[in-house]
Amino acid sequence: MTTETKRIVVVGTNFAGYTAALELREMLGDIHEISVISPTHKFVFYPSLIWFPFGIRDEKDITFDVRPIYESHDIRFIEKRVTHFDLDNRAIHIEQADPIGYDYLVIATGFAVDYDYVPGLREHAHSIIGIKQATRTREAWQRFLQNPGPAVVASVQGTGCFGAAYEFLFNMRYQLAKHHLREKSPLTYITAEPYPAHFGIGGFGNAKKMCETLFKFYHIDGRFNVSVKEFCPDGVMLATGEKIPSAFTVAIPRFIGSECVRNTPGLGNAMGFIEVGNDYRHPKYPEVYVIGAAVDVKPPERTEVPCGVPKTGYPSEQMAKIAAKNIVADIKNLPNRYEQSFAEMNALCIMDTGNMGMMIVGDHMFAPREHQFIIPGPEAHWAKVAFEKYFMYTRKHAIV
Numbered sequence: 001m002t003t004e005t006k007r008i009v010v011v012g013t014n015f016a017g018y019t020a021a022l023e024l025r026e027m028l029g030d031i032h033e034i035s036v037i038s039p040t041h042k043f044v045f046y047p048s049l050i051w052f053p054f055g056i057r058d059e060k061d062i063t064f065d066v067r068p069i070y071e072s073h074d075i076r077f078i079e080k081r082v083t084h085f086d087l088d089n090r091a092i093h094i095e096q097a098d099p100i101g102y103d104y105l106v107i108a109t110g111f112a113v114d115y116d117y118v119p120g121l122r123e124h125a126h127s128i129i130g131i132k133q134a135t136r137t138r139e140a141w142q143r144f145l146q147n148p149g150p151a152v153v154a155s156v157q158g159t160g161c162f163g164a165a166y167e168f169l170f171n172m173r174y175q176l177a178k179h180h181l182r183e184k185s186p187l188t189y190i191t192a193e194p195y196p197a198h199f200g201i202g203g204f205g206n207a208k209k210m211c212e213t214l215f216k217f218y219h220i221d222g223r224f225n226v227s228v229k230e231f232c233p234d235g236v237m238l239a240t241g242e243k244i245p246s247a248f249t250v251a252i253p254r255f256i257g258s259e260c261v262r263n264t265p266g267l268g269n270a271m272g273f274i275e276v277g278n279d280y281r282h283p284k285y286p287e288v289y290v291i292g293a294a295v296d297v298k299p300p301e302r303t304e305v306p307c308g309v310p311k312t313g314y315p316s317e318q319m320a321k322i323a324a325k326n327i328v329a330d331i332k333n334l335p336n337r338y339e340q341s342f343a344e345m346n347a348l349c350i351m352d353t354g355n356m357g358m359m360i361v362g363d364h365m366f367a368p369r370e371h372q373f374i375i376p377g378p379e380a381h382w383a384k385v386a387f388e389k390y391f392m393y394t395r396k397h398a399i400v
């Protein structure tokens with residue numbers, strides 16, 4: 001190692017961490033050491049988990065192994081869990097291994113799920129947040145088909161992942177119709193959002209109207225602006241005292257930061273998310289960058305029931321690219337800094353409904369926007385399928 005060689009360590013290897021590591025290698029050449037630490041070598045394409053419980057996707061379709069890609073890019077991969085950071089001494093503490101030092105640290109540890117903040121959530125609601133959870137939900141779905149009844153999808157107070165909840169709800173409607181079970185299975189959507197298609201971003205164009213039309217057309221009952229008091233074996237108790245009967249409940253709970261962030265005093269806020277500037281650099285530790293779902297993003301407006309912000313894949317990758325450029329500028333002593341707030345990033349999303357959907361395209365995540373379009377129709381479903389194939393192919397071939 002020459003004296004100029006810098007050690008850059010990326011923690012996390014999904015949308016944000018994977019993009020950052022490859023961007024850094026491409027921009028820095030091979031003089032500098034790049035390492036990635038993650039407890040798993042699997043990249044998981046979360047957007048397709050909405051199809052997993054229905055058996056439309058398997059693990060092999062929506063994951064790939066990052067190790068050969070890192071190897072071919074001379075990026076060291078350490079398959080271990082980080083327990084905490086010692087930021088003053090620039091050390092990363094890892095389970096069953098010696099601490100690792102760094103000159104630049106990129107934290108891309110995403111989100112963890114808070115299963116314990118609503119009684120009964122862990123025991124009486126199913127989840128699609130992760131392959132393991134979605135596999136259990138698939139088994140429960142098979143049982144439900146044998147013994148159908150009312151069903152509930154809940155975007156629980158504090159969550160920010162509303163798009164996935166709507167997609168799962170509409171896909172479930174589609175699957176129930178295919179099994180001729182719609183009459184036996186009334187569907188209810190429960191959400192913290194003040195109105196349909198608020199999405200935690202204060203709404204988007206005419207999405208509210210479109211969503212209302214879909215709810216009416218598909219006979220889905222909606223409960224908006226509500227908190228869940230308790231998930232029960234036979235239904236969902238709302239804070240209003242109303243109990244919605246359910247034989248199959250899927251919940252999208254709130255997210256918190258990764259344990260390694262929560263175990264590091266002074267790094268993140270009470271929820272374990274990390275506040276950074278628009279250059280994605282930590283305000284106190286200039287050699288630390290934070291990207292993706294690990295970043296704290298404040299909601300654009302206050303809602304009566306707390307709603308989080310959807311920190312989706314596209315902005316996660318954008319943050320990674322911005323942070324990588326800034327690290328390169330730091331190392332090469334370049335004057336330029338790159339900045340873009342989450343609110344200013346493009347809003348690009350496809351909401352699938354089983355055989356149809358909506359393509360959501362806007363110039364900004366948060367209003368005001370100059371351009372915002374929603375393109376509904378069957379082409380949106382096929383666009384989501386095509387995007388999944390495009391994404392898996394390009395990322396497997398290190399095109400980020």
Ligand SMILES: Cc1cc2nc3c(=O)[nH]c(=O)nc-3n(C[C@H](O)[C@H](O)[C@H](O)COP(=O)(O)OP(=O)(O)OC[C@H]3O[C@@H](n4cnc5c(N)ncnc54)[C@H](O)[C@@H]3O)c2cc1C
Nearest residue numbers: 012013014015016046047082109110111292293311312313
């Ligand atoms: C069901 C579902 C559907 C979704 N649908 C969409 C969609 O349609 N479109 C969209 O754009 N977004 C969607 N999202 C959001 C998208 O998945 C996130 O934006 C994205 O995963 C954020 O990427 P990330 O890399 O920041 O974090 P993550 O994907 O959470 O990755 C975190 C990484 O950090 C690692 N890590 C965590 N803790 C540690 C530790 N202690 N030590 C070392 N490594 C650690 C993990 O192993 C992982 O590699 C969806 C999310 C879910 C859950």
